[in-house]
Amino acid sequence: MAIGKPWLCLAAAGLLFSVPLIVTNTYILGILIVVGLYAIISEGLGLLMGFAGQVSFGQAAFYGLGAYTAAVLATRYHCPPFLCVLMAPLLPTLVAVVIGRPILRLREHYLALATLGFGILTFSLFNELTGYTGGPSGLTGIPYLGIGPLVADNDREYYYIVWCVLALTLTATANLTRSPTGRAFRAIHASEQAAEAIGINTALLKLQAFGMSAFLAGLAGGLYSFWVTFVSPAPFGFTASMEFALMAVLGGLGTIWGPVLGAAIIVGLTEFLRFAVPLILPAAGGEFEIVFFGVIFVLIMLLRPQGILLPRMGRAENFRASKPQRGAKCSL
Amino acid sequence: MRKRNPVVIAFCLLAALLLLGAGCSPKTGAPAKGELEPYKIGAVIDISGSAASLGEPERDTLEMLVEELNAKGGIDGHPVDLVILDNKSNETEAVLAAKRLIDQDKVLAVLGCSTSGPTLAMLDTIQKANVPLISLAASAKIVEPVGERRWVFKTAQSDILVANKIARYLLEKGLKDVAFLSMNNAYGDSGRECFEKAAADMGLNIVVKEKFEATDKDMTSQIAKVKASKAQATVVWAIPPSAAIVTKNYHDMGLQIPLIHTHGIGNKAFIDLAGEAADGVILPVGKILVAEQLPDNDPQKQVLLEYIAAYGKKYNERPSTFGGHAHDGFSLAVKALAEAGPDRAKIRDALESITGYAGISGVFTLSPRDHNGLGEDSMVMVEIRDGKWQLMTQ
Numbered sequence: 001m002a003i004g005k006p007w008l009c010l011a012a013a014g015l016l017f018s019v020p021l022i023v024t025n026t027y028i029l030g031i032l033i034v035v036g037l038y039a040i041i042s043e044g045l046g047l048l049m050g051f052a053g054q055v056s057f058g059q060a061a062f063y064g065l066g067a068y069t070a071a072v073l074a075t076r077y078h079c080p081p082f083l084c085v086l087m088a089p090l091l092p093t094l095v096a097v098v099i100g101r102p103i104l105r106l107r108e109h110y111l112a113l114a115t116l117g118f119g120i121l122t123f124s125l126f127n128e129l130t131g132y133t134g135g136p137s138g139l140t141g142i143p144y145l146g147i148g149p150l151v152a153d154n155d156r157e158y159y160y161i162v163w164c165v166l167a168l169t170l171t172a173t174a175n176l177t178r179s180p181t182g183r184a185f186r187a188i189h190a191s192e193q194a195a196e197a198i199g200i201n202t203a204l205l206k207l208q209a210f211g212m213s214a215f216l217a218g219l220a221g222g223l224y225s226f227w228v229t230f231v232s233p234a235p236f237g238f239t240a241s242m243e244f245a246l247m248a249v250l251g252g253l254g255t256i257w258g259p260v261l262g263a264a265i266i267v268g269l270t271e272f273l274r275f276a277v278p279l280i281l282p283a284a285g286g287e288f289e290i291v292f293f294g295v296i297f298v299l300i301m302l303l304r305p306q307g308i309l310l311p312r313m314g315r316a317e318n319f320r321a322s323k324p325q326r327g328a329k330c331s332l
Numbered sequence: 333m334r335k336r337n338p339v340v341i342a343f344c345l346l347a348a349l350l351l352l353g354a355g356c357s358p359k360t361g362a363p364a365k366g367e368l369e370p371y372k373i374g375a376v377i378d379i380s381g382s383a384a385s386l387g388e389p390e391r392d393t394l395e396m397l398v399e400e401l402n403a404k405g406g407i408d409g410h411p412v413d414l415v416i417l418d419n420k421s422n423e424t425e426a427v428l429a430a431k432r433l434i435d436q437d438k439v440l441a442v443l444g445c446s447t448s449g450p451t452l453a454m455l456d457t458i459q460k461a462n463v464p465l466i467s468l469a470a471s472a473k474i475v476e477p478v479g480e481r482r483w484v485f486k487t488a489q490s491d492i493l494v495a496n497k498i499a500r501y502l503l504e505k506g507l508k509d510v511a512f513l514s515m516n517n518a519y520g521d522s523g524r525e526c527f528e529k530a531a532a533d534m535g536l537n538i539v540v541k542e543k544f545e546a547t548d549k550d551m552t553s554q555i556a557k558v559k560a561s562k563a564q565a566t567v568v569w570a571i572p573p574s575a576a577i578v579t580k581n582y583h584d585m586g587l588q589i590p591l592i593h594t595h596g597i598g599n600k601a602f603i604d605l606a607g608e609a610a611d612g613v614i615l616p617v618g619k620i621l622v623a624e625q626l627p628d629n630d631p632q633k634q635v636l637l638e639y640i641a642a643y644g645k646k647y648n649e650r651p652s653t654f655g656g657h658a659h660d661g662f663s664l665a666v667k668a669l670a671e672a673g674p675d676r677a678k679i680r681d682a683l684e685s686i687t688g689y690a691g692i693s694g695v696f697t698l699s700p701r702d703h704n705g706l707g708e709d710s711m712v713m714v715e716i717r718d719g720k721w722q723l724m725t726q
Contacts (some may be wrong), residue, residue, distance in 0.1 A: 019592050026461070027431040035422060127517075136518035137471055138449055154460070157429075228427055229456045232449045271428065274417060 014120075020156040028170065029155040033227060035260075035267045036162035037220045041258035042247035043169050044216030049245070050253030051177055052209035053189030054104065055112045058119030059244045062092040062235030063216040064126055066221025070140045071231040072132055081145045081226055086149070086223025089215040096214030097207060104206045119241045126233035138232025138278055145226035158227055169216060174256050176212075184255075185209060217244075250300060251308025261308060269293065363631045370413040371406070371669055374433030375661075376444035376454065377468075381421025387448040389655035390468060391416055394443070397662050408672045415439060419450050426450035427457055434444075434461045441676055443661045444468060446654065451486075451684050459483050464680040466664055468657040471522070475703035485683055485703045487660035487693055488708065489618065489710055492596055495526035497616040497708050499534045502565055507590070511540035511563035513554055513578060515570040519596060523569035539563050544574060555585055565589050571596035578606035583609035590614060595711070598653060603719050616711040617721075618653045618693050625723040626712075631690040639692055656692030663691055664698075 021028060036304050041063055048054050066088040072085060073079040103114040126133050133139065144153040145161065152158050176182050185196040196202050225231050247266050251258030272294070275286055300308070375394055377700055378387035398414040406412055407417045415437050419426035426445055433439045434457070441464045451517050455474070458465045459482065467474045469485040474486050501511060512527060514520035520543070531538055540561045542554040555578070558566055566589060573620035575597045582591055592614040593602075604612050619626060623636035644653040653661075664683060672678035687698045688707070694710020713724040 015570065025435045027428065027435040030428050030431040030457075034428065042516070059412075074490075117454070130521065133499075135471065135521060136449070138452060140452055140473060225426075228423065228453050230423070230452045232423065234421070234449050248481075270425070271432075273427070 013167070017160075020159050024156075025209035026155045027269070027292050029159050031054065031267060031271055033155060033159055033162050036159070036166045036262045037224055037227075037266060038065040038247060038263035039260040040162075040166050040169050040220040040223075040249070041244050041264050043166075043215045043256075044202075044213035044261040045174055045244055045248040046253065046255070047173055047176070047216075048209045048213040049248050050207055050255070050258070051182060051189060053185075054206055054209060055108065055245075056210070056213065057112050057238075057241050058114040058115035058117075058122070059213065059217050060120035060236045060238070060240035062096065062217035062222070063120040063221040063240065064122060064215075064233070065092040065095060066218025067225045067231050067236070068126065068133055068139075069218070069222075070222035071142050074143055074225070076132075076137055077328040080147070081143055082147045085145060085219070085222040085226065088225075092214040092218030092221070093211050096211045100207045100210040101203075104203070104210060116241070118269070119238060123233055124237060136233060139231060142225055142228050142231065143228070145223075148172050152226075162223055162227075162259040165219065170256055170260070170278075177256070181205065181208070189254075194296075246297065248296075250307060252309030255307070255309045258307050258309045265308075269296065286309055339695065344556075353402060368406075368408075368410045370411045370704075371674055372413045372415065372437055372439045372505055373665055374437055374439035374442045375414060375416045375427055375658075376419050376429040376433065376450070377658075378421040378446040378450065379418040383421045383447045385422075386468075386654040387653045390444075390446055390658035393643065393651065393655040393658040394646055394662055396642060397659065400642070404533075408668060410674075412666070412669075415513065419445055421447065423450050423453035426454050430454040434458075434463050439463070440669065440676055441466065441679055443658065443665065445561050446657075448474060453482070455479075455484060458480075463676050464668070464683055465579065466661040468654070468661055468681070472704075476510065478701055478703055481703060483680055485664070485698065485705075487657045487664065487691070487696075487704075489595070489693055489717065490704055491522050492524040492530070493706060493708055494616055495523065495530035496533075496591055497711050498527065498567055499530035500538055500593070500708070501592070501614075502536055502567075503617070505565075505590075507565040508535070509537050509539045509562050509564050511538075511542075511558040511561060511566040512538050513542045513551070513558070513568045513572055514564065515572070516543045516545050519571060521567050523594060525527070527567065541719075544570075544578070546570075548574055549577060551581050554578075555581050555587065559585060559587055559620045563589060565592060567592045568593050569596070569684065569701050572599075572605055576602055576610075579606040579613060580609045583697075586614045588655050594651070603716060609717075610716045613716045615714055615716075616617075616725070617714050618642045618656060618710065619650065619712055620653055620656050620692055621721045622653065622712065622723040624712055631688075631695055632692070635690055636692060643673050653693070660696070661692035664689065666697065 019032065023029060045059050047054060048056055050058055069091045070084040070088040071083045074081055099118060103111065105132065106114050128138050133312060144151050146152055184195065184200045184205050187200055188205060193200055243266060247262035248259050250263030250265060273292055277292060281288060377390050378384060378605050394414060394416060398412055402411045415433060417429040417433065419429050430442060433442055442458060443466050445454065446468050448469040451467045451469045451474050463483060464705040465484045465550040467484065468488060469486065470488045470490065472490040472492060475481050475484055506708040511521050511525065514524045528538065540558050542552050542557060542561055544554055568575060570578060576595060579591065591613050593613055595615065596619040597615060598621055619632055619635055623633065623640055626633045639651060643655065664686060666677045667686060667689065668682035682700055686699055687697045694706040696705040707726065715722045
């Protein structure tokens with residue numbers, strides 16, 4: 001599927017470019033930056049889950065690995081920040097390729113559990129490898145992102161960086177899914193046996209999809225480090241992995257824009273509920289927000305299990321191709 | 333309806349969400365007749381998530397204090413409008429919450445977070461926006477180096493104070509050879525570093541150094557090493573339940589040398605879990621546990637008793653040290669506001685010049701060199717006797 005109609009893309013780009021010119025509120029820009037980061041991660045996850053049909057509940061681990069790679073390189077080895085961001089995806093990708101070989105042989109629930117286990121393991125490592133990661137108290141003193149005299153030390157500049165990376169990600173994903181590799185991904189999703197029968201190297205392709213999703217998560221992690229300028233294990237736990245998976249599913253699996261929409265909705269909803277719930281129920285704590293969130297999700301999953309962007313019945317050809325054969329095995 | 337363009341839908345939704353986010357700032361209502369414009373203070377607290385047990389008493393304390401203050405007429409007639417946001421013990425959310433308070437609610441000062449991680453994550457935003465922040469968390473990294481943390485203050489006692497207090501106690505009692513046991517996590521780790529430093533400064537020898545996991549159910553092997561050594565006292569840096577298990581094992585193995593814990597066991601849960609074995613345990617802790625036993629000339633006694641009474645009346649329980657950190661944060665902010673008026677930079681300067689303010693966690697004397705402002709006198713040595721906290725006279 002193409003990224004969209006050209007005039008729509010132009011309009012979208014124009015709109016997004018002009019946002020920081022009108023909005024000076026760093027809170028709104030902050031939300032947009034987080035949406036951008038999460039969209040990059042769920043775009044990768046969408047590639048893995050929506051196109052190649054493999055589940056991952058350990059994406060926050062790759063996000064964290066990227067963030068720590070960038071942070072450690074910048075603080076301990078005084079590597080220039082822009083190089084750190086470029087290097088951030090390397091370790092996650094390498095790890096994905098190494099662990100992907102054995103665990104991608106598993107299917108469905110077993111694969112989900114294996115990735116979950118990997119996420120928990122990595123989270124413990126972030127806590128335990130105090131020498132590198134600073135342990136539970138984290139790493140401080142991360143510099144701002146910049147090249148020479150150009151330093152992005154405010155949210156407006158950072159917004160442009162993050163959304164440019166997202167735009168590149170979307171373009172690359174759109175091109176990839178239209179390429180033979182993308183078609184092979186969908187073939188695997190539809191039926192692994194059939195794909196193998198027509199000569200597709202499913203093991204290799206699944207590994208590629210897994211590696212690409214880890215690459216994007218790691219890239220977002222690197223960008224995150226330089227935005228907050230502090231990294232600790234907390235944002236890379238199990239809940240974050242679940243959220244990324246939900247973003248990918250919510251927007252619409254097998255679409256290019258779905259993950260972006262999913263990220264926008266989840267971040268927007270979280271921020272909305274943060275103050276909406278206390279207005280309605282003053283005594284309720286954050287737990288209540290989570291309940292409310294859960295209810296909304298159940299409703300969405302009941303009414304639109306295929307995600308928001310896809311209509312109820314298969315419409316586009318790509319959807320028919322990418323639609324799971326035996327029920328929605330990726331839905332939560 | 334067949335040809336809905338996904339991109340159009342996506343952008344409509346995105347735009348709608350942004351509008352929601354932007355338009356829905358909490359309504360404060362127009363000030364009543366004769367009332368001056370309210371002063372806005374923000375708080376970002378771990379009300380839910382892993383640190384909820386710290387954040388809940390903090391929220392309750394803040395709500396109580398703001399009610400009391402406004403009933404008394406606020407600050408020079410200006411009511412205080414307190415916006416409390418939950419960060420769900422999550423760093424990314426703490427950053428967004430701080431941005432929201434600063435840009436949307438235009439608060440004059442920010443309180444929080446309850447724990448170190450989210451506080452450290454917010455620092456960059458706070459410093460860039462030039463807003464004073466009073467953190468309720470423990471890590472010394474929050475305010476140090478002070479030169480770089482111009483806008484940041486904190487109310488909780490740092491670990492190094494506790495370590496010094498214990499080391500000084502041991503030195504005074506002539507107990508030079510000590511065993512040190514700690515939990516293998518952030519609390520135990522930073523405690524170990526601080527205690528090693530304090531011990532070296534005061535010439536104590538750490539003859540046994542052992543770790544245990546927070547989830548361990550038995551520490552007899554570590555205690556056996558203590559028993560076989562020439563240690564004259566044992567220091568344990570842990571929180572319940574493992575702190576209680578160590579104490580029980582220690583009791584069962586019949587060790588006679590003193591057992592010293594940290595402020596980490598300063599809640600009822602420890603006594604409940606350790607039972608009889610808790611008798612004789614010594615610890616340095618904030619004064620709130622033994623407020624009634626303090627001598628009348630203690631500068632904090634009055635404020636402590638008032639807090640305990642007010643909190644007890646409203647919530648039917650004794651406030652915790654964490655609530656105390658929030659109490660101090662709010663009181664310091666109000667004090668600075670009363671002096672400086674609604675100007676962020678002046679509030680910061682006023683905070684930095686607070687001297688001799690008796691709060692719940694200690695007597696605060698802030699300065700450009702010290703943004704925590706507490707001395708060793710902010711803690712007292714307490715012994716557990718018959719399941720009760722007993723102030724030790726030194």
